[in-house]
Amino acid sequence: MPYIPNTPEEQRQMLESLGLSNLADLFVDIPENLKLKRHLDLPEPLAEHQLLRHMSQLAEKNLHLDRCVSFLGAGAYDHIVPAVISHLISRGEFLTAYTPYQAEISQGVLQSIFEFQTLIANLTKMEAANASMYDGATALAEAALMACSVTNRRKVAAAANLDPQWLKILQVYLENQDIELITIGYSLDTGLIDIDSVEPNLGPDLACVLVSQPSFFGSLDDIHRIGGWIKSHKGLLVMAVDPISLGILKAPGEYGADIVVGDAGCLGNPISFGGPSVGFFAVADMKLVRKMPGRIVGQTTDRDGNIGYVLTLQAREQHIRREKATSNICTNQALNALAATIYLALLGPQGIREVAYQCLQKTAYLRRKLEAAGFRLRFKAPVFKEFVLQADWDWDEINERLLEHGYIGGFPLKRVDPNLADCVLIAVTEARTKAEMDQFVDLLRGWR
Amino acid sequence: MPYIPNTPEEQRQMLESLGLSNLADLFVDIPENLKLKRHLDLPEPLAEHQLLRHMSQLAEKNLHLDRCVSFLGAGAYDHIVPAVISHLISRGEFLTAYTPYQAEISQGVLQSIFEFQTLIANLTKMEAANASMYDGATALAEAALMACSVTNRRKVAAAANLDPQWLKILQVYLENQDIELITIGYSLDTGLIDIDSVEPNLGPDLACVLVSQPSFFGSLDDIHRIGGWIKSHKGLLVMAVDPISLGILKAPGEYGADIVVGDAGCLGNPISFGGPSVGFFAVADMKLVRKMPGRIVGQTTDRDGNIGYVLTLQAREQHIRREKATSNICTNQALNALAATIYLALLGPQGIREVAYQCLQKTAYLRRKLEAAGFRLRFKAPVFKEFVLQADWDWDEINERLLEHGYIGGFPLKRVDPNLADCVLIAVTEARTKAEMDQFVDLLRGWR
């Protein structure tokens, strides 16, 4: 049997040492009538060589991003991944370890998480960050829960121009804890939210306002105003950010955000059909740390006074507080966080600025090109790497046509807002080239 | 600049410490007129992302073995490579180390070479093996040189049914040392060599007979006779063997071979257009070891009496004996030898027997099928994983037709012997399937 060392002879010896005569004897505690009397109904096993063929065939049924040109974003992005990352994270010592419960032989993982916390805190300009969350969406939901816990309030307000999927997940997390979710609508002119539209007397009840910068539409909201407003009501400002954008956009810490979350999958992780990604979670104040969900690594010293790292503040966690834990996270996304850490270490400040800068410039280029070709940009607000294009088209049909030319078009917004039925969300990362964009515009222009 | 840490500021500091003001000052010893006054004429640099695209495009211009069905052998074989091997050999400690000159921090490489020596010696049933040779062909040439050195004779005889490329390389190595190469012809009926065809009075002059088992045609020679004959003249029996075949075929040690060489690329190494492969070199007697070319690792103990491994018998080598060295090998094929070692460790005796068995059975199957379809097998001798097919065809043309159906045909033998102009050499490894062979025969049958 693959991967099982016990030989029949060894099994015999081991059973004998237990006074048993066959493997079935090991399972006497299981009521006979519950035992499965047949094999599981699964396909015949494939030897490794056949397995590789079978899996390659399955993989070949997917059109992957190296074989087409994609303008899809809407929560997952085709960013460039430096080749060296996969080599480092696949070292057995990282790959086949678990949560660093035994710190003395887990300094590799612990120190790498400490680096992750540091770099996320520095990128966001926050005071502390945790070891990772499942993804950006669940991180946002947990941030809302934490805000309620910190403020002792049971209502939260979320910007309606947040990623609609994230909003749904938020809703799922909140409604089951009987927390009320209020959404703050966006203007159909600008795509931006208007904080004044919130019912005025709600203010003092709100645990937080949740807002993303840039918004789902790529546009930039006036966070200063929103932050000022919620703070005037002693609620928290929770921001979701694209970490890449922070190479150029104002850091949440500069806006006075209390909690910052986001998805760091775009930092050095393959896109992998949307997962595994990795979420991050950072807070502005050490006082908030003890309410923070997830693992946290702290610095300490060993018996000889040498610096070392340990899991810390575990009193918050499910192992200790059980039903009063700050969250139930146990296994998180350590390896993806490691990839993000290596990415940030490779790119450094100049590199991150450059990635952000190229996203910005290429997005601007495509917008100019499209406008010049007679297309309409739906919202006028400044955008970062995504924008909404409007045309009197069935975008699903256009996308099918694009596919024939090796292009994957944008995300049709009719799926999220009937008001935007004639719109599509287009993402442009640093991986897109001028030639690709030019041909894309040429194709679209040809179909007008 | 990629991979160069020195920043301009650091360069300045370092130059300053040397009392120099710019990088050019470092090169004052080079006569001015010799200095290149321009940049090298090379293509513009490609950023990693572009590089990957460019290289993928180049790679896509090749038809690789996962996209076709190949019956090519003739010195390189499509054997199955277990997936785990590449993961292990690419660990930085193996990949980025060099020849283990500092034994105390190179036990990983040293011990793995010791394992390689052990497994090669056991596979071939010889007394000792070295750390690796460039490939099977050069190993054979070095074996001939060693035989001359051991016997103090200047003539060697080689079977004409050796791989013709190996024979040519042998010729190149020998003629420049003024050693005479005699070839022993093969019968056009059997493909086997006839030791009686050697001029009788040559016997006592011969340093060795070089013979491969199986031959280039896949057929099995009567090594007992050949060995008996050369030994009766006090010459050495040098055998080249396919290591896979030793799972089923008699080991060279059982034939009384004095030196055994071969190509171990087929053990767990990718085929990579023929290189890097790895040669092995083994001898029957510890007395021969001190004349053996290449690196050798030996067991010893450290100060505390713990077992450890070192490069040994270096007195044979170019560093010490310089112009009297047993060979000039310095860098060899350590990583490929490591892959072969891991392969042998994974497959074990049962696995190696199974690979050999499947090669044998599948070859036999294809032969039966072809004969049943009315084709003629050129030689009647028993074969291992390769055989000669005859048909009144231009095989190059047939191969082109096969290509259109996703098949790569055999190796046309007109390239090596005009007597075999209507023949092709077909290899069948364990990687071929019944369905592939059936379709191959169907195609050929259809063109008769």
Next chain:
Amino acid sequence: MLLLDLSVPGRRGYALPKLDVEAIPVADLIPESFLRESDLELPELTEPEVVRYFTQLSRKNHGVDVGFYPLGSCTMKYNPRVNEDIAALPGFSRIHPRQPESTVQGALQLMYELDCFLAEAAGLAKTSLQPAAGAHGELTGLLIIKAYHKFKGEAEQRREIIIPDSAHGTNPASAQMAGFIAREIPSDPRGGVDVEALKAAVGPQTAGLMLTNPNTLGLFDENIEKIAEIIHDAGGLLYYDGANANAILGIVRPGDSGFDIVHFNLHKTFSTPHGGGGPGSGPIVVSKELVDFLPDPIVEHTDGKYHLARPKHSIGPVKAFYGNFAVMVKAYAYIRHLGAAGLKAVSENAVLNANYVMNQLKNDYHLPYDRLCMHEFVLSGKWQKEQGVSTLDIAKRLLDYGVHAPTIYFPLIVEEAIMVEPTETESKATLDAFVAAMKSIAEEAKTDPDKLKAAPTKTPVKRLDETKAARNPVLKYKRP
């Protein structure tokens, strides 16, 4: 030395292709007030330095590839490398979750088939692959229980989830996150659920029961049918915490014992690597009655095509997109490689190895439940405690033997617990070496307790001060 200690201004480890479009001044694109003013304190290093830094870091870490890792309840089995190659195929790693379904049929087929495989292993109907880990699966399952009761109009009334005191900490934490009240019930002397206590606990307020079976003591609860009956009779649902399914593949199926919802940990039972703490994947499988409540989306197969669909009464999505797809790929490949007989052999040998080790150690360490165990067992360090040595000391001393320590101080119901899970991928020789180490530590506890208290000494750092870390938390790099 941390990354920022090594940083030198001006170094770069990666360069993008040059910008190939005309650049516009940033200020013309984005108003000043939106731009970052503060510094961007990230390290500046070249690729060789980054490689060496992380290579060195890794060498300070233990992993399954390095040595034995009998961490109870975590199933630290061998992670086949071929599955890493497979998940890295561009056809899997380079696809966007919002691509048209026609362009990702291979991915959807894989998910659909994995769904079926897991349903078959669970003896239930349909799978959601969305949860990111076991605890996330628990939350999801509990939300389904809630939705089910709500659908039946009983949500207000059924607010309690019954959880045995042996349960994993995530169970009560998940119940809390799902807005339930966790009600703890005791274990009986054989380590199973105290059936009388359970009877007393159920009522109209009962939403369901969360159970691990084999439980965290490594014991199979023989009364499971009785338990199921009690819960079902009370109108509740049974949730199976399947993190420990390594003991039961092809042997017994949770669905057949009456469970309504199961989560599996693909990163345990199905051999996907733990990655230093993730990513995992915690799919849940539910009975026919609950399929309509599954998270959005699930994968369906109609007319030869695979597509994503929203279950009728879906609780909604619990995670962005479809879950940890790359992890699913590895688990799928594992199942295809082993087949039914292989999976059964996994469980048989996992159980054999655990019993073998348990039996060898029971004279040296207190064994609170002396009966056949499943894939793991729990010792108690209480004899050693009497000699002044704690389970923590024992664990730390094991590190000096090159072995990762078992899970300690869990489950909570065993004093000074030492929870050992050898897994099926370990050889008898490794088990024997572990037994020998444990025996010599038991001996040292008697003869040289200070050695244990000073342990570990052969590790990259010596025993670390956890109290200090928590008292004055230093959570990020501060420039010296």
Next chain:
Amino acid sequence: MLLLDLSVPGRRGYALPKLDVEAIPVADLIPESFLRESDLELPELTEPEVVRYFTQLSRKNHGVDVGFYPLGSCTMKYNPRVNEDIAALPGFSRIHPRQPESTVQGALQLMYELDCFLAEAAGLAKTSLQPAAGAHGELTGLLIIKAYHKFKGEAEQRREIIIPDSAHGTNPASAQMAGFIAREIPSDPRGGVDVEALKAAVGPQTAGLMLTNPNTLGLFDENIEKIAEIIHDAGGLLYYDGANANAILGIVRPGDSGFDIVHFNLHKTFSTPHGGGGPGSGPIVVSKELVDFLPDPIVEHTDGKYHLARPKHSIGPVKAFYGNFAVMVKAYAYIRHLGAAGLKAVSENAVLNANYVMNQLKNDYHLPYDRLCMHEFVLSGKWQKEQGVSTLDIAKRLLDYGVHAPTIYFPLIVEEAIMVEPTETESKATLDAFVAAMKSIAEEAKTDPDKLKAAPTKTPVKRLDETKAARNPVLKYKRP
């Protein structure tokens, strides 16, 4: 513990697909007398055990990825991992050398372009990529020299290859293998070729000169033009041992200084990994006059197609197929990534780093040639020798500092030689740490020489007994 110690009968680490054709009794296919009778003593292990064994082994090894590796004459620079990915693409790793040329145009194009790049770097005409390593390139080059003289009818007469006493050991050994007589000439006080001695040595028997420039002292021979003139006037050819080309890329070209043949070590100068001792690749580049003598085959480009061709007077093949193709792929990618400016920066920084370290150490260790060096420099341990400490002791002590020792006792013309090559991919911080280690060792040599003689102590094994190994060689596993 070796593999065969761990072996247990019946274990298997890999399984083939089941045989899918009807099996015939082996005896019906192959007569008994051809079949193996003896046992097949290979280890029996499962994949998890194999992985752990080799992972553990690797952890006992130093590599560039682990730490500084200033092994002189070996150019232990960073090996970019992207090139490993590229060489592993199935389009490169899964092609058969005898495929029709039409199906391997990408491979041939790559070889052709690499040929051109190397020719441009060498300032010569055409490349053979066939040699497997530097020494193999030397042999090949010398065979070309022989073929050239034979072509001119002077082979019988020209039997001597002149080699400076500073040369690498492979040079005389290669000369011997090529059937030449190696004639050694001394170095002058500046470390270069003693021009007068050279003049005295040349004559009608001279086939050529093998020279490394910069030579193994790390010094550029300023008299190179004079030397070339002397050799050429005598009717000989100049062979350039380009193993040390890391100092000269884009700075000076061997062809421009009069060399006729050059070999490059792709595994040094062009960053392909050394793999624990290979594979390497030692292409040779020759002048226009020598192209016809190149090994068979070379790659040509005509009518938009790439094909293999046999040079008119080819010496024949020196290796199976086309050389170490996968290594070429990595070197090609490296050149395309860096471009001309990048390669020049490589050499500038390699030379800067070497000079920086040399200058820092010259008061602590004897520096026999106190002048600017190129990519490496040679110290002498003679001051320490006077204190009773050998260069070997110094080297072993360095291991305790986590650094691989420099090359020692080579070149032979420097007493107690310590040959340091930092390479351009090391940071100033690493160089400074090395300098500090060397200085403290120099201090220890004075104050605590026994510490050095006992070194290393922090390595997986302590100092190994090499004499014992050679006296009574144990070259393979013997069952205890």
